[in-house]
Amino acid sequence: MRLDVVSIFPEFFSVLDVSLLGKARQQGVLDVHVHDLRDYTHDRHRTVDDTPYGGGAGMVMKPEPWGEALDDVLGDDTDAVVVFTSPAGERFSQSIARELAFERRIVFACGRYEGIDQRVVDHARGRARVRELSLGDYVLNGGEVAATAMIEAIGRLVPGVVGNPDSLTEESHEDGLLEYPSYTKPAAWRGLEVPPILLSGNHAAIAAWRREQQLERTRRMRPDLLEES
Ligand code: 97T
Secondary structure, three states, X not given: OEEEEEXXXXXXXXXXXXXXXXXXXXXXXXXXXXXXXXXXXXXXXXXXXXXXXXXXXXOEEOHHHHHHHHHHHHOOOOOOEEEEEXXXXXXXXXXXXXXXXXXXXXXXXXXXXXXXXXXXXXXXXOOOEEEEEEOOOOOOOEOXXXXXXXXXXXXXXXXXXXXXXXXXXXXXXOOOOOOOOOOOOOXXXXXXXXXXXHHXXXXXXXXXXXXXXXXXXXXXXXXXXXXXO
């Protein structure tokens, strides 16, 4: 999968050099290209923002650098998805990550300040499949953290990135429930015991216990998930 990122903080994405995604990049499974939006400005101050039409606090990202950056990054590619990270987007989820993991190419456009001139998004719809995605219901200073989280969630679902594919299906959110609690050795630690059923060797009973734990935990921590499913 090819991933492009456009941001005024390209250094931010050095986190993608490490851990599992870093290894996937070294192995050529993920091909990540980070672009500095300011390289597409032409004034001495490399200006990317301006005051909003209609008034209001904060600054809006100017359309011209974004237009040039997306022209350059997309080239004549007609098959890419462009993701605008935004607090006003659709909420990102495991099912969206699963969908996007099938794409050949995704371009992440990271806005700062109060957002990007809306015409950039509207114009991009003419040449790519556009998604406006939010990480959740809170405000960040910019789209970089959101893009990084989405890249990790999507990237690890790309075949060959995570070594053991079984570990992908046994996690929180894959079946609409939270994960069951996990334990490892020693069987007793600081006076706390591992639930005896896990030491019983009875696989059917263990599976039933885990299911029950998933339901109980989901009911307690995330009742909204049970209503959805
Ligand atoms: O708060 C933001 C500002 C810019 C770009 C994205 C965000 C955001 O994304 N998910 C939550 C907030």
